[in-house]
Amino acid sequence: MHSWEAFGAGLAVVASIVSNLGVNIQKYSHLSEALRPTAARRPYIRCPVWWSGLALVVLGSLGDFAAFGFATQSLVAALGGGATLVANVVTAQRLNGERLDQTDVGGVLFVIAGVVIIACIAEPNVEYPLPELELRFVRTPFVVYITCVGVCAVSMLATIKGSVANRLKNQVDWSNKRQKKLLKQFDLRVQRLEQRLLDMEVKLLQVSTSASVLPVGLVDPPAMSTDLRELIDSTSAEDADVNGEAVVGKSTSRVPYYYAVCSGIVGAMTVLLAKCSAITIALTLKGDNQFKYGLTYIFLGGMFVCILVQTHFLNMATSSGDIMTVFPIFQACWITFSVVGGAVFYQNDNEPISTTDKVFYPVALLAIALGVGLLVQRSSSSVEAEAGRSCIGNGRMKLSTSDDDRDLLLSADASVYSPLLLAGAHEDDGPHQSV
Incomplete structure (x- = not known):
């Protein structure tokens, strides 16, 4: 790992910790708002505490964006995701008072193991000019990948729409x-x-x-x-x-998990667009102006749109589920789709996949999948009983x-009692003599 890549990796770790603190502050805002009377509750975008958390999330996102200029997409996603998982365990307990189960510990460890493997086998950072990036977006493998990702996201949203809890x-x-x-x-x-x-x-x-x-x-x-x-x-x-x-007590569905998966999928697209945007900015600073192409503005605009959608889905997940479980699922999906998307996008047609990648990438993704499987087993019986x-x-x-x-x-x-009757007299009690 070169010195600039090490700097980018360290920047990604710090930015992810700051972003996780902001997400936990937003979760704290959701919990505080839930304690208010129903008639006095506000949408989360009207809560000042939520906006302070969003400021930290934006600051962390800017750090991630800067890290993409020094390190590869897979390395930034893997190290940043692992750091934020560890930070989330501490912050969720201290700030939001959520308990830590054995399944949570096991799930987080599996996810971190997969993250470390990905970080060790990450490909070197390469800066492609914008015409080359444009050609990579229309390659058949990437088109197939984007189609599969879109189908997965639509199926998740359809599941949320048709779930019992949502109805x-x-x-x-x-x-x-x-x-x-x-x-x-x-x-x-x-x-x-x-x-x-x-x-x-x-x-x-x-x-x-x-x-x-x-x-x-x-x-x-x-x-x-x-x-x-x-x-x-x-x-x-x-x-x-x-x-x-009553809805909280009856709802045992996995709607928060579905929202977390959707947020992770959109977040992976954010990572890809952010990496492309960082490359165009870096090349422009080196003297090769990339802002003469319209695709540069599509990268930047698409990145901001994906950030907004990702933030909304993540807030829907954290507002209706435990952040100790929801956030690692989001991170696992974010890392998985970012790594797979980066591998498909940057893989050259004339270069075969190395044996190391064939072995360790599936192992890393399997470890992440096992971690997610343990996290979704989190028991919520005590919460449901209390509700x-x-x-x-x-x-x-x-x-x-x-x-x-x-x-x-x-x-x-007036439809039940008549004001002309005596006090306590019903209309169907028979005639009464007026006073």
Whole structure:
């Protein structure tokens, strides 16, 4: 390994640690937001803490981008991925309080072993001019690789779309929106009912005491209106919390893992485009201007688009799953697709694959696959049990409060009780004699 390649490898390690710290801060933002009432929760892009984590992620990405100018794509991806896995074990425990299981340790060790093997057999760094890069993008092996990657990403997204957890979440969101709409309509009916009662009292007072001044209390709506609206808001929030916890308790699918895989696939494309962009910038600095080609801007624009998509998928994964498991899966897919993509992209047609690559690349990828297999076995039974107990407890509390409040709600509903009847009298109880 040359001195500049060693510098690039060290820069990749530091950048990956900084980026992992940013991802864990974003996970902390997701956890903090989940503790807020459902009605007060915000999208992650509106949370200041999340943006501070994104700043570190961007800083780490810039470091990775600079590292691509000094070292090969496989070396940067392998060493950076291994360093961030070790950093994630420490940061996830300290910052987010996630436990470390034996399967997590074994999975991380297998992934790191595969990463070390890839780093040892990484090919030397070569800078190709832009016309040569353009020809490599249309080579048959790379076209086949891109097609397979696209099919894999689409299948993952289709699995997420059709998963039970996703359908349950959509049903709960629809139910909460419908409930809020009905409660707003109910609130309007209550206000109209109060106004009718107020008008009737005013008319009675005008008939009986036409010369007297009306009491001030009759000008404003009764205090019951404010109390009832507070009851409606609290009931809506409690129902939404219970429904959300029910989804967490029932959802045992692997949707966070699917999001992590999608993020890793898109991240591998980010690596390839970043490497090509770094090559064009390096050649331009050496005097060979590459910005006269339109493909250079496609590289840069595609890289930024892939970064945005990768960040979104990773946040979807970390917000719905444990970062101790989700992040290593993302890193494993990111490293695997980056290494395979780099090998396919930079392999020359007239050069046969060496025996070392034929042996050690499959061994490294197998070690990474075994590590991912151990990571997805992470037991979440205690988390589900806790969510179930919380859901049951909230359900019982909601049931008791709803029994106590039913009379208050029904007595204010004009469709159930008539304001002209005596207090506590139902319309179906038969005729009553007016007072």
